[in-house]
Amino acid sequence: MDIRDVLAKNHSREQAEAIAVFAAGSPERFAELMRxxxxxxxxxxxxSAWAVSKVVEREPKLIAPYFRSLVAMLEDDSAHPAAHRNILRLLQTAPIPAKYEGRLYDLCITKIDDPTAPTAVRAFAIEVAARIARGEPDLLAEITLVTGRHLKDAKAAIKAKARNVLKVGAEK
Incomplete structure (x- = not known):
């Protein structure tokens, strides 16, 4: 399969799934998708963003060599919103190297606090920040504070993620 050709033809759930199955089959294929x-x-x-997140759901270890690039893409405000959304989606479950936790947490807080960020980006950022903050009451309190500022006018996805974070924060 020529991934670039498939991406050029159309954009659908089936296409993302087919690419993900193909790319998950070997580190070399995944490297091409990541390129x-x-x-x-x-x-x-x-x-390609959706396929990347689907591969990482299947094979979380494949993403490890790309963390520096993923963080850089999250920091790039000119990157396509789909890239940010799918990076944050995969970070909800993928192993996060300790050396990136601080930067990722700060990026997530910035995205949560940005009312112009797409809803899915903000919702996934809440989940990733909460995942990094587990066991750290001060960080959970910060997430609660930041999400609380936006609950009144938030969309359902953000409210649901915030409720989950507030519940986790209350249990600690």
Missing amino acids: LFLSGEYRVVQR
Whole structure:
């Protein structure tokens, strides 16, 4: 399968799933998918993002060599929102190296606190920040404070994630 050609043809759930199955089959195929995802080409990044998150759901260890690049893409405000959304989606479950936890936590807080960020980005950022903060009452309190500022006007996805974080924070 030529991943670039498949990405150029269309964009659908079935296509993302087919690419994910193919790319999860070997580190070399996943490297090609990641090369496309990190290419900076707007449509290619957008269309490959979903497949990347699906591969990481299947094979979480494959993402480890790309953490520096993922964090850099999250810091890049010009990156396609689909890239941010799918990076944060995969970070909900993928192992996060300790050396990236601080930067990722700060990025998540910034995204949660940005009312112009897409709803899914903010919702996934709440989950990732809470995951990093587990066992740290001060960080959980910060997430509670930041999410609480936005609950009144928040969409359902953000309210649901915030309720989950507030519940976790209350248990500690």
